[in-house]
Amino acid sequence: xxxxxxxxxxxxxxxxxxxxxxxxxxxxxxxxxxxxxxxxxxxxxxxxxxxxxxxxxxxxxxxxxxxxxxxxxxxxxxxxxxxxxxxxxxxxxxxxxxxxxxxxxxxxxxxxxxxxxxxxxxxxxxxxxxxxxxxxxxxxxxxxxxxxxxxxxxxxxxxxxxxxxxxxxxxxxxxxxxxxxxxxxxxxxxxxxxxxxxxxxxxxxxxxxxxxxxxxxxxxxxxxxxxxxxxxxxxxxxxxxxxxxxxxxxxxxxxxxxxxxxxxxxxxxxxxxxxxxxxxxxxxxxxxxxxxxxxxxxxxxxxxxxxxxxxxxxxxxxxxxxxxxxxxxxxxxxxxxxxxxxxxxxxxxxxxxxxxxxxxxxxxxxxxxxxxxxxxxxxxxxxxxxxxxxxxxxxxxxxxxxxxxxxxxxxxxxxxxxxxxxxxxxxxxxxxxxxxxxxxxxxxxxxxxxxxxxx
Amino acid sequence: xxxxxxxxxxxxxxxxxxxxxxxxxxxxxxxxxxxxxxxxxxxxxxxxxxxxxxxxxxxxxxxxxxxxxxxxxxxxxxxxxxxxxxxxxxxxxxxxxxxxxxxxxxxxxxxxxx
Numbered sequence: 197x198x199x200x201x202x203x204x205x206x207x208x209x210x211x212x213x214x215x216x217x218x219x220x221x222x223x224x225x226x227x228x229x230x231x232x233x234x235x236x237x238x239x240x241x242x243x244x245x246x247x248x249x250x251x252x253x254x255x256x257x258x259x260x261x262x263x264x265x266x267x268x269x270x271x272x273x274x275x276x277x278x279x280x281x282x283x284x285x286x287x288x289x290x291x292x293x294x295x296x297x298x299x300x301x302x303x304x305x306x307x308x309x310x311x312x313x314x315x316x317x318x319x320x321x322x323x324x325x326x327x328x329x330x331x332x333x334x335x336x337x338x339x340x341x342x343x344x345x346x347x348x349x350x351x352x353x354x355x356x357x358x359x360x361x362x363x364x365x366x367x368x369x370x371x372x373x374x375x376x377x378x379x380x381x382x383x384x385x386x387x388x389x390x391x392x393x394x395x396x397x398x399x400x401x402x403x404x405x406x407x408x409x410x411x412x413x414x415x416x417x418x419x420x421x422x423x424x425x426x427x428x429x430x431x432x433x434x435x436x437x438x439x440x441x442x443x444x445x446x447x448x449x450x451x452x453x454x455x456x457x458x459x460x461x462x463x464x465x466x467x468x469x470x471x472x473x474x475x476x477x478x479x480x481x482x483x484x485x486x487x488x489x490x491x492x493x494x495x496x497x498x499x500x501x502x503x504x505x506x507x508x509x510x511x512x513x514x515x516x517x518x519x520x521x522x523x524x525x526x527x528x529x530x531x532x533x534x535x536x537x538x539x540x541x542x543x544x545x546x547x548x549x550x551x552x553x554x555x556x557x558x559x560x561x562x563x564x565x566x567x568x569x570x571x572x573x574x575x576x577x578x579x580x581x582x583x584x585x586x587x588x589x590x591x592x593x594x595x596x597x598x599x600x601x602x603x604x605x606x607x608x609x610x611x612x613x614x615x616x617x618x619x620x621x622x623x624x625x626x627x628x629x630x631x632x633x634x635x636x637x638x639x640x641x642x643x644x645x646x647x648x649x650x651x
Numbered sequence: 652x653x654x655x656x657x658x659x660x661x662x663x664x665x666x667x668x669x670x671x672x673x674x675x676x677x678x679x680x681x682x683x684x685x686x687x688x689x690x691x692x693x694x695x696x697x698x699x700x701x702x703x704x705x706x707x708x709x710x711x712x713x714x715x716x717x718x719x720x721x722x723x724x725x726x727x728x729x730x731x732x733x734x735x736x737x738x739x740x741x742x743x744x745x746x747x748x749x750x751x752x753x754x755x756x757x758x759x760x761x762x763x764x765x
Contacts, residue, residue: 236730237730237731333668333669333670333729417663419661419662419663419744419745420661420676420678459661459676462674462676462715462716462717463661463662463663463674463676464663465674465715465717466663466672466674466676466712466715466717466719467663467665467672467674468665468666468667468672469665469672469674469710469719470667470672470719470721471710472710472712472719473710484712484715485711485712485713485714486714487714487715488714489715501714519731519732522734524734558727558728558734560727560734560735562735562736564736568735568736568737569736569737569742569745569746570742570745570746570749571701571702571746572700572701572702573698573699573702573746573749587736589734589735590734591732591734629731629732630731631730631731631732632668632730632731634668
């Protein structure tokens with residue numbers, strides 16, 4: 197057994213700094229690279245891509261990244277866990293195989309493919325057997341949006357990835373897998389943790405939570421003494437140095453920007469937190485009130501004391517459904533009386549929408565520079581504001597109404613209050629809303645599949 | 652004396668559906684009991700009047716010197732349904748740091764705040 201392993205976070209979301217994972221691989225020693233590509237609604241975007249092109253439906257960026265880093269990963273024996281497979285894990289794996297052939301690396305490594313998360317074709321069967329997949333937030337049964345569903349995937353945990361690693365995979369590609377599982381799986385694989393070793397599983401889960409948002413643990417978006425954070429331009433993404441006993445150190449490569457300090461770790465620990473005693477994953481329940489932190493050197497924070505409890509008998513399901521249309525229009529009003537003019541323009545716009553008889557589920561007006569972030573907490577603005585951006589957003593099931601709204605913004609420049617600009621981008625785009633439906637499903641209904649193929 | 656939370660804590664916020672979470676972290680461990688005593692559910696609910704339409708829940712993390720607040724029905728439907736600039740509640744953290752609390756002068760002195 198290795199004495200410790202280094203697991204590097206390479207992406208905080210699909211679209212994060214493209215060179216971050218490359219630098220993780222090249223700028224210092226690591227054993228594993230974990231890459232989280234799937235936000236809550238990403239699966240539906242991928243589903244749409246696949247409906248247009250059966251070969252698509254996964255994170256294409258991942259394939260480009262593999263082209264860049266695969267030779268180094270093989271040379272240094274760095275393993276990769278990535279939920280880049282989206283709704284087409286096999287397609288993603290095939291693309292990586294193609295890259296391996298291009299690079300002359302065919303036959304040099306094994307690919308692990310984890311599937312079984314996609315339950316789109318089984319929904320009617322579940323509903324007919326009384327598994328209602330009620331919305332965890334609203335308690336409504338799934339049947340009310342049944343005809344608008346675009347994707348349905350179960351969050352798989354660490355264990356299928358562990359199996360892939362145990363069977364020799366160097367690159368593990370999954371569909372919908374938990375962010376935390378991508379980090380926990382290498383620890384279980386290397387250290388042989390048991391399925392009921394709840395404290396250690398919770399430790400690995402919390403390690404995953406700390407690095408799953410990329411640089412948010414190492415100086416990015418850090419409020420604590422933000423002016424003092426060194427060199428964010430070259431921010432180093434976080435790395436977990438894990439030990440067999442479950443304790444770990446959070447750090448980053450030497451010479452990179454940002455910082456790993458107790459306050460930056462605390463900020464990431466509380467990010468998107470619910471009940472801190474009940475952090476639920478497919479692998480365990482982690483208790484964030486047991487986390488202890490101490491310094492172990494510059495840019496090194498040791499994390500220990502973590503306790504966990506048995507996992508629940510349910511898995512979380514991420515379902516996406518079509519929920520109407522929206523559009524956002526903006527204009528900028530300048531001094532003098534910038535705010536007053538923006539408010540007047542909003543009244544004029546709303547009157548015109550009214551006269552057109554358009555029906556919206558919601559019209560939201562915000563004034564950037566006045567109240568868009570803190571609302572009424574921002575208080576009254578000073579009366580000589582240099583400029584204010586008017587931002588009006590609408591939502592409706594009726595695409596035509598939203599379309600019509602987008603034609604009412606530009607005319608305000610010639611038919612509304614003076615001192616207005618900022619309409620260079622053309623008409624606002626109508627956007628289809630794909631909404632998220634979280635639900636639970638009994639674990640027994642789901643069987644993950646693990647396949648190992650030669651690259 | 653009155654003091655703004657900005658001087659006592661840092662924070663990070665995020666979203667889960669239509670619920671915003673705000674983690675409030677004491678800048679120094681010795682401020683934590685003050686946060687526990689003063690930054691109650693009721694105070695936070697009042698602070699976010701007109702923004703948070705549902706209930707406020709609070710969880711204590713003494714090990715981190717932190718409180719975690721859940722502000723239900725705060726994000727205009729949440730996720731992609733929301734029309735808000737800050738649909739993910741990212742700036743609720745600094746919005747909470749605007750709050751002012753009252754501390755007895757002697758306690759403020761003992762904490763090195765006066």
